[in-house]
Amino acid sequence: MKKFKRIRKLKDYRIHREGTEILIVAFLLFLLVNAPLWYFFHSMFWLNTLVGISSLVIYLLMVNFFRSPKRIFPGDVEGVVVAPADGKVVVIEKVFEPDYFKDERMQISIFMSPTNVHANWYPVDGLVTCVNHQKGKFHRAWLPKASTENERSLVAIKIEDGREILVRQIAGAMARRIVTYATAGEECFIDQHLGFIKFGSRVDLYLPLDMEIKVELNQKTVGNETIIANI
16 A cells, blocks of 8 residues: 655634534624614613623634634654544443444544534544445433444544554534545545534544554543554
């Protein structure tokens, strides 16, 4: 297999593109609610102030949810698997992967809370060999059965030595929108966005058993920065 050429395609997002339209619509709605109150009922100062502050807090929470910091992996990308998401490691175990490999793999699961950055990054440089969206249920994302029963998107990536790893974006009780940018047959690189999950969920990694795991259970991860494993 040819050596993958390292190309950094960085997008300097302040607000993720998945949130642009939502934030514009929300801003206009809050404006339509608050402007008439202040114009027609300007004597009701405390009510208008309460509505205005509440609108501002909700809007800032929405902005915070769709934030997407520019990140460049600080080390050498050769021989590492990097965290695909911000969050907390909730699973590290050897499991049977039933959807793609159909054999035993090391599963690393990262739970994303509503306060985390929700952009997802490619964990390795490689070639996308398979992308598959599977419909399912919406269990709470931290439950073990979420990996196999929830709605999910599967992305398989072949690395330089010919082996494959699997990235699975999983919907949750609140997160019912999974966005996947990966396309089968395209090369992918660390620092690129793989996708986006709205309103908290989890991302699973399935790695070959001989990879050296570098994270611990309950450890917090930073997407595109924390090293998950050595190849």
